[in-house]
Amino acid sequence: MSKTSASLPANLRMFIDNEKWTYAKTMPQWPHEYIVREQVDGNLFEQLARHIRANGYEGAFYQETFVYYEEDGMLYWTMGTPISEATIINRCRKESSYECRLRNGTLP
8 A cells, every 4th residue: 555645735634633423323333433525614525535536645545546545544535426425435444445454365
């Protein structure tokens, strides 16, 4: 996994630190959290999605490829839709990512 090229701006750092992230209980084998655009500040949501896409790296999740952004041991990603259509931003601990679990032999 590559390092990202730009740290989060202060306003986006506050946004991710202050939002209530929801645990994705329907996927316990892939522990992660998410926020929904309609439940948070839409402008900050879109800024974060743009930052992820502009400063992240391509990584695998099985046969799919997503753009992941790493910050403070967490990975952030949106689904493959255009940013204007993105409704969810996900995050997980880096060690819970597909690529780390594949490398460590701990895939579900």
